[in-house]
Amino acid sequence: MSDNFLDKVYAARSAEETRTIYDAWAASYEAEVGANGYATPGRCAAALASCCNDLTPPILDFGCGTGLSGLAFSLAGFTTVDGIDVSHEMLAQAKSKSVYRKLTQVSADASLDEGAYSLIAAIGVIGAGAAPVSALDRLMHALPKDGKLVFSFNDHTLEDPVHEARINEWTDCGAARLLLRERGPHLPGLGMQSNVYVLEKK
Template identity: 65%
Template sequence: MTGFLDKAYSARNAASTRSLYDDWAASYDAEVRQNGYATPARCAEALKAHVDDLSAPILDFGCGTGLSGLALKLAGFEVIDGVDLSSEMLDGARTKGVYRTLDRIEAGGALPRNGYTAMAAIGVIGAGAAPIDVLHLLMRALPRSGKLVFSFNDHALEDPANEGGIAEWTDCGAAQLLFKEHGDHLPGIGLESNVYVIEKK
């Protein structure tokens, strides 16, 4: 089953992305799980290895139906807030019972600065989802020593601007890349991803 997955990488703007994910919400969990969705657990474990206080609130940006929040909860994170563009996806996230708060956001909307010492953007940035601007949005909102875990799947890695966005922070010393690993994303369709953990300096 790859009906919506086949469409996901062709969405080109915030409106079409929101519409796609609103329509996909009811079958999203089943479709990605059938294809072995591995990135959420990989991201959660990578972040856990670099965070001292698992009781500190974490922001799950682009939380979707909550599979990322479930992975964070299973890894030991205790207080998780989620935000997403899609109201239908957020309805799915509410059923997971792992979030303290869930809110819908607008594309490019501001985040509270220094509100979270850890953030996650799991499966969020790339073709058919959010642009690399989201990385900069999250990094600006992080406090010093704050950590961000995120992923780029193989489609996102085809665009050099995405890893170039990481370099914009690390090359000037504004952030340090703590972790990078290539591995399974959706093995059912042969798709892999990089997982990253970055620390703001």
């Protein structure tokens, strides 16, 4: 395995292979995405903050990785962030940051406590190279009424229309309202963009 993971992480693979690749990437993840200007965590945190009057409810950071997402929420003024991830090694990196109240390793299709969090984030997690689109349903089902999910789809993920179609399934039937959809930089060093979304459960 070379030190460059961004050229191979987006290929489709099993949940077990995904966990293995993130375990192997953990030590060099921040250096590699940082060198390419990883912008999506800050954009997601700002997007969620713009949709919330109160920044004190705990956020569940699904696929928290090394903690760049938790750091972005903390910098945006959110007070309490809990992280979950499939990768033990990514979580070990996150632990070294003092931004999380709680960090937990979970299985790829772990059931989530319904109503436990009114704010959930999935930053760089759903789509090519990470969790399948069904994770969007699991996270939406876990939210209480009026709860909010902030998440991103990068350009690789957006190539498969199934991802944005799943958002429409939630909004078209009135089960959720799209509060925000914003296109912007993801990894500008690689010329990649992402869409950031905030969905509110109805």
